[in-house]
Amino acid sequence: MHGDSFLNTMNPITEDSAAQALTQAPAPRRWEAIASELRNDIVEGLLAPGARLPNETELAQRFGVHRHTLRQAMQSLVREGFVQVRHGSGTYVRELVLDYALRRRTRLTQNLAEAGESASRELLGAEEALAGEWAAPLRVSARSRVLVLRTRARVRGRVVGVTESAFPLPRFAGLAEAFAQHGTVTAALAALGVPDYTRARSVIAARLPTQAEADALARPLTQPLLVVNYTNCDLQGVPVQAASTLFAADAVQLTVGPDDWDAA
Amino acid sequence: MHGDSFLNTMNPITEDSAAQALTQAPAPRRWEAIASELRNDIVEGLLAPGARLPNETELAQRFGVHRHTLRQAMQSLVREGFVQVRHGSGTYVRELVLDYALRRRTRLTQNLAEAGESASRELLGAEEALAGEWAAPLRVSARSRVLVLRTRARVRGRVVGVTESAFPLPRFAGLAEAFAQHGTVTAALAALGVPDYTRARSVIAARLPTQAEADALARPLTQPLLVVNYTNCDLQGVPVQAASTLFAADAVQLTVGPDDWDAA
Numbered sequence: 073m074h075g076d077s078f079l080n081t082m083n084p085i086t087e088d089s090a091a092q093a094l095t096q097a098p099a100p101r102r103w104e105a106i107a108s109e110l111r112n113d114i115v116e117g118l119l120a121p122g123a124r125l126p127n128e129t130e131l132a133q134r135f136g137v138h139r140h141t142l143r144q145a146m147q148s149l150v151r152e153g154f155v156q157v158r159h160g161s162g163t164y165v166r167e168l169v170l171d172y173a174l175r176r177r178t179r180l181t182q183n184l185a186e187a188g189e190s191a192s193r194e195l196l197g198a199e200e201a202l203a204g205e206w207a208a209p210l211r212v213s214a215r216s217r218v219l220v221l222r223t224r225a226r227v228r229g230r231v232v233g234v235t236e237s238a239f240p241l242p243r244f245a246g247l248a249e250a251f252a253q254h255g256t257v258t259a260a261l262a263a264l265g266v267p268d269y270t271r272a273r274s275v276i277a278a279r280l281p282t283q284a285e286a287d288a289l290a291r292p293l294t295q296p297l298l299v300v301n302y303t304n305c306d307l308q309g310v311p312v313q314a315a316s317t318l319f320a321a322d323a324v325q326l327t328v329g330p331d332d333w334d335a336a
Numbered sequence: 337m338h339g340d341s342f343l344n345t346m347n348p349i350t351e352d353s354a355a356q357a358l359t360q361a362p363a364p365r366r367w368e369a370i371a372s373e374l375r376n377d378i379v380e381g382l383l384a385p386g387a388r389l390p391n392e393t394e395l396a397q398r399f400g401v402h403r404h405t406l407r408q409a410m411q412s413l414v415r416e417g418f419v420q421v422r423h424g425s426g427t428y429v430r431e432l433v434l435d436y437a438l439r440r441r442t443r444l445t446q447n448l449a450e451a452g453e454s455a456s457r458e459l460l461g462a463e464e465a466l467a468g469e470w471a472a473p474l475r476v477s478a479r480s481r482v483l484v485l486r487t488r489a490r491v492r493g494r495v496v497g498v499t500e501s502a503f504p505l506p507r508f509a510g511l512a513e514a515f516a517q518h519g520t521v522t523a524a525l526a527a528l529g530v531p532d533y534t535r536a537r538s539v540i541a542a543r544l545p546t547q548a549e550a551d552a553l554a555r556p557l558t559q560p561l562l563v564v565n566y567t568n569c570d571l572q573g574v575p576v577q578a579a580s581t582l583f584a585a586d587a588v589q590l591t592v593g594p595d596d597w598d599a600a
Contacts, residue, residue, distance in 0.1 A: 171539070174592050273593040275435070278542035278560040278585035296542040296560035296585075321542035321560075328438050328592050329537040 103144035198248035209314035462512035470502035473578035
């Protein structure tokens with residue numbers, strides 16, 4: 073359900089607000105510019121989670137500043153959660169591991185909120201298509217039409233996952249606009265008359281990404297993906313969304329427990 | 337909880353019965369010897385799932401036999417489920433994808449049985465150790481002792497996963513012997529006074545294997561793992577087993593659904 077489809081949609085319809093904040097800051101002070109450059113390296117994956125940063129002397133030399141200025145930049149990155157200091161060892165890019173709970177009511181927005189600071193989502197693209205391989209999970213004819221949405225989630229500016237979803241048409245015509253307006257699938261479905269929905273089944277696999285997937289996730293080809301294929305149903309048990317999420321496995325682990333599934 | 341620990345324990349205490357059957361067959365006919373060689377290549381991963389076998393002419397040449405003899409060997413492999421013929425395309429190593437359900441009562445034995453033919457398990461090793469990092473999931477002191485079991489599961493002769501489990505001592509002294517006798521954790525726990533247990537929480541991650549893990553799973557270093565860390569509790573809610581299973585992700589996908597968790 074993925075493959076090259078992300079390759080054509082790398083210009084998000086809605087800009088990521090965290091990225092905007094980084095690029096629109098006016099005339100930063102020197103330490104702010106240094107923090108911004110290191111922050112970008114982390115967000116883009118040039119400095120990988122767990123990587124040790126060069127020591128203060130090396131970094132001060134690289135940026136041509138005093139160690140005091142550099143230290144201000146590092147303190148800012150520590151405060152923002154991008155790096156952590158291990159005393160006697162050095163400064164490291166913080167591992168970003170988001171516990172993503174697979175629940176009866178799995179909500180990306182809620183799971184991102186539980187991951188803390190600065191989670192954001194963007195709509196990468198929306199198009200009508202034949203149901204094709206989405207037909208089986210949606211329990212519709214392969215020749216019926218679906219609305220396919222592609223979205224991307226970031227935490228602390230770093231991409232953690234991309235999702236391709238199919239919604240049956242004509243029932244969910246207007247869903248792309250509703251998503252753009254409300255910002256979440258849950259709110260968009262509610263606007264189209266689905267007040268609640270539950271997760272029918274999740275199938276979890278792991279594999280290496282294609283080049284297009286690696287690009288969409290800003291990860292190397294050697295970083296495995298957690299692939300979650302799932303279906304959501306309305307309270308009458310009718311499928312409203314079939315989807316496939318690719319999580320970068322350096323950033324996300326999935327959790328499952330009885331408390332997440334016991335009937336409310 | 338893994339790393340190099342599998343490296344020391346590659347001589348299973350109990351031999352895998354499928355492997356025994358392959359090596360102890362007396363004086364096979366020529367087609368049987370060819371089937372056996374190809375079967376071994378598949379089991380050992382030299383012929384990977386999804387790989388196309390050389391065509392009949394090439395294989396007949398390689399083994400120095402008539403195509404008729406070769407065809408007998410292939411028919412045997414088809415029957416056993418190791419390969420499948422796609423007409424007009426060729427003969428392929430069958431993808432082995434085991435749906436492994438994470439349930440309130442997750443039982444490896446039951447999940448393997450649902451995977452069909454010739455599932456087997458072997459005990460790789462057992463040893464006493466300090467609880468260490470098992471202490472938190474088992475809710476015991478890090479300085480208390482645990483029994484660590486290492487087991488390996490195969491389907492159709494191919495390794496699908498390896499598990500390292502810790503059981504608190506002195507409660508489960510004798511569990512290694514009970515496992516060797518009964519062949520499953522469920523039966524071994526029952527023999528030691530735990531008639532039933534339920535899965536508390538599973539945490540699912542994906543990563544590339546270490547060399548030792550790749551060796552234990554008979555997979556290349558480029559084959560991602562699904563890592564499932566979990567705890568099982570007795571009916572009083574006391575942890576009886578903390579474990580980490582490494583599944584070869586070319587062979588196993590995990591499934592989660594409400595029916596698997598709704599209270600009985």
